[in-house]
Amino acid sequence: MSAEELLSKFDEGTQELTIKEEYQLWRKNCRYMYEFVTETALTWPSLTVQWLPNHTSNEADGVIDCKLLLGTHTSGEDVDYLKVAQTQLPANKSQQVSVKSTSPTNGKDDATKTKDSKSAHSSRVKIIRKFKNGAEINRARYMPQDSSIVATINGKGDIDLYNIDSSKDSSNSSIAQFQPHTDNGYGISWSPFQKGHLLSSSDDKSIVITDTNTKLEVFKNTTASKDIVNDSKFHPLSQNVFGTVSEDKFVHIFDLRVNADKPVSSYYSEDSKGINSLAFSPFSTNLMAIGNTNSNICLLDIRKMSSSSSDGLLHTLMGHSASITSLEFSPHKDGILASGSEDRRLILWDLSKTGEEQTQEDAEDGCPELFMMHAGHTGSVMDLNWCPYKDWTLASVADDNIVHLWEVGKSILNDKVEIDINELE
Template identity: 35%
Template sequence: MDSLLEDKEQRQPQTVEEEYALWKKNSTSMYEFVSETKLGWPSMAIEWLGTADSVSQRQELLVGTLTDKGDEDQSINKTNYLKFCKLDYPSGSKAALKVFKKFEHEGEINKIKVNPLDSDIIATINDVSVVNIFDRKKGLVATFSGAHSQEDAFGLSFNSSQCNILASAATDGKCVLWDTQKNIKFTESQIHSQVVNSIEFSPLNANIIVSVSDDRTIAVNDIRTMNQPQKHVSIDTKSVFNALSLSPFSQNLLACAGEDSMVHLFDLRYMSNGKTLHQMAGHEGNITNLDFAKYKDGILVSSAEDRSLIYWDLTKIGNEQTPDDAEDGVPEKLFVHGGHRSGINDFSLHPTIPWLTASTEEENYTQIYRPTEKITNPEWMGDINIDDME
């Protein structure tokens, strides 16, 4: 028995490159589509652009560059860009990403958001808290500065019901609301005492905005009363949360995650008691991004510095498991994408094609993939041949 265990341990990948090689070998069994492209610079942000036809062969997405301005090689172009990329899907005949347009961008791009009501309008926030508004046809159309301290900023969210309202949040703990049609700031509020790591409008209530911070609090605000003292709900958390997402199907469901490597679920109606509805374990590192899928109720996706992206199915919480199944994790852990060789900086779920995901890592690689239906179908284990995988 000991010799068998030793042989099994010896077959386990020992390095990141070995893990990647094993993932790549098994990828044909796990995905219906996989694309990997090495870009000129790494990216902190990635975002799909919606397409009019969900079965179109051409899909488009945005990436922002993170150039190394400390590089002394003067022959290298260190200008940052907002890049428009395309690839063929589902045919895959041109599966690699191709840049077909780019706009110069002042500073590093920390976050990209496409207006959910007008996909021609794109917002970015950079490493000195300047917000830029781009029109995909015209280029840069507005710049908002001076509202935040000139430090890194990662908070950016469009209102899903009022196309002209954009929120930004930064290191100074402020939330600022902008009118992107009048190009003015119309509300500013000190909602946190430290860095705001993420901020998001509710997709189902245009007046509610939620944020998480290094000050270990979650703040829930009504934008109509943000400037009035004691009008917001702020709860203390044991861990610093880096990311949050609000369900597009359930008005009160909030997910948060961060330094403790756990995904926490909350009910907005009972935030004042500070208790979570449920916690999910699966990552082994700092979680940096979260997003609820819009194509199916209960699907939540997270990514982390441990190089993994996890699809969760909240409808499976509490399901009974066999001892073998339990070794793979909690029942709601649907699938783990393990194709990255460094920490994942950002990911984006396609707005109209279920399960199609783009993610970008600390190195220069961007991956696009869609798990096979045998995985996204709850009964997939009854169909797949385990002998096909190693």
């Protein structure tokens, strides 16, 4: 073995040890950061996660029964599935947190037996339904007008629709399939205004809106982006507006009331090394966030974006150390943004802190907008999602085969609460 190969092996071992040490440190300090946090070991990594909106509150037991969407990425070694999982959340906040992770039972069913130390809820994540797919599922999202209908986009660029509430137990395949793309895709978004309208984008540089009711393409653009279109989303507040981001460093804003041949405005993120994800604020019509390959997040004012320049940049958030993979604004709190990255971190940002003065000690911990860092994953964060019915609660998945469910601790939300931390920790 050459000296270069030996050095490479040593570096790999050192990095692995560092990740383990960081994880153990995170576990030790969980009780100071969370109201609850659970880990579930999956058989295969999931590249997607989303809370389903339907839930049941059991006040007598102090729990919330809920469900999530997950996927599989088997690299062709097994059948890929869309999965529906069920779990419980604590209805009442607790003071302390314990964390325990387990491997899937018998190598088949994804499971965990983690429990919040002061709650009677069972945080076991149990897969209750599986639906076959022809490739790894990159994203799965339910239709906002009918949450029983779920769309997935996979590694071939195929879009499948599933009825996850179907009473036919033997039906484990899609109810419809569309092939608007010829290559791998991640961008998928249901219109919050037009029932059945599904926006998608792909590595083939195309952007398509499919009317799943008629199976017709109502919009298609193959010329606006010169490289892979990594993400696409409908605007939550403007019926005819949607945005896309791509490897060519461009953000494009489209308006369906205008000719589909070109976007109505664009932003060029020159230093981004490519743009991976985008998010529109659900509170401010003109606020948009984009996640770059260079690890930075840009906040944009879409009113000030022009045709092809860098006009519209409001602020840049710096805190990650690797490519941004996912972005989502909180549906409950104005100005709270969550970001996931290949650096294994998930950061919550408080945009109301922008411009605040910091002491030198505080500045060493990060920029003023950095509200909280979730450091429990040991692999790249692939997707995240805010719980729609429980404040400050998120789900996140990473390529370490782990899904996390967690709620921000009240000691972090209320900085007046004093925390007694042992100096050794």
